[in-house]
Amino acid sequence: MSTDPDRLFARPLDQVPDFAFNEDVVRVFPDMIKRSVPGYPTIVENLGVLAARFAQPDTALYDLGASLGAVTQALRRHVRSDGCRVIAVDNSAAMVERCRQYLNAQDSMFQELLPVQVMEADILSLQFEPASVVALNFTxxxxxxxxxxxxxxxxxxxxxxxxxxxxxxxxxxxxDQEQALLNDLHLDFKRANGYSELEIAQKRSAIEHVMKPDTLETHQSRLRAAGFSKVVPWFQCLNFASLIALP
Known part of the structure; x- marks a missing residue:
């Protein structure tokens, strides 16, 4: 997967626009997310491993907010249940177009992969098919x-x-102390991955009105309110985590 280096915020901007998954972001997204999200490669690859345990024959596997299809690719590499298909959904036209290109390239490298449908759609209005696995990866x-x-x-x-x-x-x-410590450690992670203070500050300004994180306790209580019977945290690296929610 070729990618340009993320230099979107390397030059001073007179006004920092709100973050959007546009063509510029798509072009650098693999580099951006690898250098910004601690543990991202581990989460993505293990999503495929986890999905293989829960996937059931003749059901849909959803990748909601699929971006460039990294999770979809992991699902296709690991899940072997007969009759499954992956439905990858994103509301960014630029992401969807590039996602299709990457998945076509994956088809040429591997045999017997699950079929996949890539959709440009709003997940809030999506009509869900019966599913055995749903992935919401930083969405x-x-x-x-x-x-x-x-x-x-x-x-x-x-x-x-x-x-x-x-x-x-x-x-x-x-x-407050836990938040400050883990936030500072996350900034250290970005610095260690080559981001400058200017890039960090401008990216923070761009994303603060767009991305609204919750506490782990809020996620757990909301999932129970949605009808899930069990919520199991399986991974955390600094202030990024992944949970398994069971019906």
Whole structure:
């Protein structure tokens, strides 16, 4: 997967626009997310491993907020249940176009992969098919807080017994000292990956009105309110975590 280096915020901007998944972001996205999200490669690859445990024959596997299809590719590499297909959904036309290109390239390198449907759509208005696995990988944090419970409730209603929702998110912490420590460590992670103070500051300005993280406790209580019976954190690296929610 070729990618340009992320230099979107390297020059001073007179006015920093709100972050959007446009052509510029798509062009550098793999580099951006690898250098910005601690543990991202581990989460993505293991999403495929987890999905293989919960996937059931002749069901849909959803990748909601698929971006460039990294999770979809992991699902296709690991899931072997007969009759499954992946439905990858994103509301960014630029992401969807590039995602299709990457998945076509994957088809040429591997045999017997699950079929995949890539859709440009708003996940808030999506009509879900019966599903055994749903992945929300750093997607819910971009959904308006007042719409999150409704979305999770609809996902829960679509999930079959024995299925799973896998939810990955940046976390906020109620304890001020914990929040400050993990935020500072995250900034150190970005600096260690070559981001300048200017890039860090301008990216923060761009994303602060767009991405609204929750506490782990908020995620757990909301998932239970949506009808999930069990919520299991399976991964955390600094202020990024992933959960398994069971029907």
């Amino acid at each position: 819910l944090q971009f959904v308006a807080p007042g719409q999150r419970l409704e979305l999770l409730t609809r996902i829960r209603q679509a999930l079959l017994p024995g299925g799973a929702l896998i939810l990955s998110e940046k976390l906020h912490f109620a304890d």
